[in-house]
Amino acid sequence: MHDIVIRGGYVVDGSGAAGRHADVAVDGDRIAAVAAPGSVARGRHEIDAGGLLVTPGWVDVHTHYDAQASWDPYLTPSSWHGVTTAVMGNCGVGFAPAAPDRHEWLIELMEGVEDIPGSAMTEGITWQWESFEEFLDALDARPYALDIGAQVAHGPVRGYVMGDRGAANEPATADDIAAMGAIVADGLRAGALGFSTSRTPLHRSKSGELVPGTHADADELLGIADAMASVGHGVFQFAPDHERMPVDEWPWMFELARRTGRTVSVNLNQSHREPEVWRDALARLDEARAAGVPVVAQVAGRAVGLLMCLEGSMNPLAFHPAYASIADLPLAERVRRLQDPELRRRFADEVPDDGGLFANFVLGNLHQWWAVADGDIDYEPEESASIAATARATGRRPMELVLDQLCAHDGNGMILTPFFNYAYGDLSFTYEAHLHPGTRMGLADAGAHCGVICDGGTPTFMLTHWTRDRHRGPKLPLELVVHRQTRQTAELYGLGDRGLLAPGMRADVNVIDLDGLTFTPPRMVHDLPGGARRLVQRASGYVATYVRGVRTVDHDEFTGELPGRLVRGPRSG
Numbered sequence: 001m002h003d004i005v006i007r008g009g010y011v012v013d014g015s016g017a018a019g020r021h022a023d024v025a026v027d028g029d030r031i032a033a034v035a036a037p038g039s040v041a042r043g044r045h046e047i048d049a050g051g052l053l054v055t056p057g058w059v060d061v062h063t064h065y066d067a068q069a070s071w072d073p074y075l076t077p078s079s080w081h082g083v084t085t086a087v088m089g090n091c092g093v094g095f096a097p098a099a100p101d102r103h104e105w106l107i108e109l110m111e112g113v114e115d116i117p118g119s120a121m122t123e124g125i126t127w128q129w130e131s132f133e134e135f136l137d138a139l140d141a142r143p144y145a146l147d148i149g150a151q152v153a154h155g156p157v158r159g160y161v162m163g164d165r166g167a168a169n170e171p172a173t174a175d176d177i178a179a180m181g182a183i184v185a186d187g188l189r190a191g192a193l194g195f196s197t198s199r200t201p202l203h204r205s206k207s208g209e210l211v212p213g214t215h216a217d218a219d220e221l222l223g224i225a226d227a228m229a230s231v232g233h234g235v236f237q238f239a240p241d242h243e244r245m246p247v248d249e250w251p252w253m254f255e256l257a258r259r260t261g262r263t264v265s266v267n268l269n270q271s272h273r274e275p276e277v278w279r280d281a282l283a284r285l286d287e288a289r290a291a292g293v294p295v296v297a298q299v300a301g302r303a304v305g306l307l308m309c310l311e312g313s314m315n316p317l318a319f320h321p322a323y324a325s326i327a328d329l330p331l332a333e334r335v336r337r338l339q340d341p342e343l344r345r346r347f348a349d350e351v352p353d354d355g356g357l358f359a360n361f362v363l364g365n366l367h368q369w370w371a372v373a374d375g376d377i378d379y380e381p382e383e384s385a386s387i388a389a390t391a392r393a394t395g396r397r398p399m400e401l402v403l404d405q406l407c408a409h410d411g412n413g414m415i416l417t418p419f420f421n422y423a424y425g426d427l428s429f430t431y432e433a434h435l436h437p438g439t440r441m442g443l444a445d446a447g448a449h450c451g452v453i454c455d456g457g458t459p460t461f462m463l464t465h466w467t468r469d470r471h472r473g474p475k476l477p478l479e480l481v482v483h484r485q486t487r488q489t490a491e492l493y494g495l496g497d498r499g500l501l502a503p504g505m506r507a508d509v510n511v512i513d514l515d516g517l518t519f520t521p522p523r524m525v526h527d528l529p530g531g532a533r534r535l536v537q538r539a540s541g542y543v544a545t546y547v548r549g550v551r552t553v554d555h556d557e558f559t560g561e562l563p564g565r566l567v568r569g570p571r572s573g
Helices: 100-114 118-124 132-140 154-162 174-190 218-231 245-260 277-291 331-337 341-349 357-361 363-368 387-394 398-411 428-435 458-469 478-484 487-492
Strands: 002-011 020-027 030-035 043-048 053-056 058-060 083-087 147-149 151-153 194-198 235-239 264-267 295-299 304-308 415-420 439-441 509-512 523-525 534-536 542-547 550-554
Touching: 002 030, 002 509, 053 058, 053 478, 058 487, 083 542, 100 118, 100 154, 132 174, 151 154, 151 174, 154 174, 154 194, 174 194, 174 218, 194 218, 218 245, 235 245, 245 264, 245 277, 245 295, 277 295, 277 428, 295 428, 331 398, 341 398, 357 363, 363 387, 363 398, 363 415, 387 398, 398 415, 428 439, 428 478, 439 487, 458 478, 478 487
Parallel strands: 002 043, 002 053, 058 083, 083 147, 151 194, 194 235, 235 264, 264 295, 295 439
Antiparallel strands: 002 020, 020 030, 053 509, 304 415, 509 542, 523 534, 542 550
């Protein structure tokens, strides 16, 4: 008798192979069998998966739970969306190593780059460490609803070794580079899965300073990578300036991967300013593949867009001086005051003398703003549904529509404006990028951008939009979508024991009602330490999620089980 048998589901095993109806048996924390329906012995616990999809648990390699792991054993939103392994420490920001006098600086760095409320981090981070190895020990002492893996981030390392010189992006000396390399190597030996850095001007601390390492020269980057090579594992992940990556950044990226054998994983998005540069990036990836050099690009599953709302980090009304008189009122009172005809007239008729900020950011972008319905978010909307187009069609002034939407649902109404991956007015870039052999699934940013982006549910979106619902272009095969966020992402970080439903593999499993899979409406909640706010969006349709053979989710609700642990280093299947 097996511990668990999931009977008769449509099994897409993560390998990329065609799906089939099968029984999945689990013994302990391992898959025991995947066989024809009815051929597997009984289980102590059984699920009738007839009509349901059975997959490996999702492996999300781009999250920012570095702070949240101190206080939230469930690591939501990822655990709401079938993620069973999450890798954090991306984009050069993190919390180790941490000198005692650098805690606030590290918090401000994370707050500025990833829009995680500083008050929540100040109250919630335990600071049971100074070195990166001690950070891993602190994580290892806690149970979670899913497994987590950590990377060594460049920003904390630079600040720890170089102090104010590192924070100010001054050049590193040979001794500095050697010291940073030693910290990274020790972190990898202790169980880190990689190293991350940032080279984009978009990433700045709360005070406006660029992330340490943004202007690091090739000697510094190669020196750290050489230290990684001495250990023999670890991904080199970085966030680039997308427009510069295929030309200015490519030489050192290629040389780093060629010289050290370490996989370089670079973020790739489509910029509105240079909407064709991504094609050059994919061509460079083809060159690397042909040369046998391990360089891949992480791509998102949808447009990266701002969700603007009255309680969010981006409230379009706050750009108008008429908002100043009500800005500090409680939400319900603000919504009431925004019904005042005179106040509404000011928003609709008056263009402030602010050097063009309101005219450019608000009035000049209404053709790229979409009202979010009280349900799922349409991440591939048509221009005819934009605020500007709706105003023309209805004869109403655009700002009246903006006011109505932001006040809807008791002040929880939201407006979406994409800023990456939507330059063509659809997801054509995303479709082509996901079919390219040199790309990997990533960039959901779960745990981050709490006040303006809600992409932690991307693993669910990959199923709903790309395999079932898309109407503005071709869909992606179900087997490809499952492969890209299970076995392929697991192998990227050397996690060979998961991401595949096969005998001997980790029993991380999702049982999903694909026909009924959907999202709850996005909402701003105040559930972070100290009552700080974050955007959340849950899923509906996860019948079961298993981590290490333990059921953590039962029909979209947590069971209370916490079998997840820190993943230390790569492992074979």
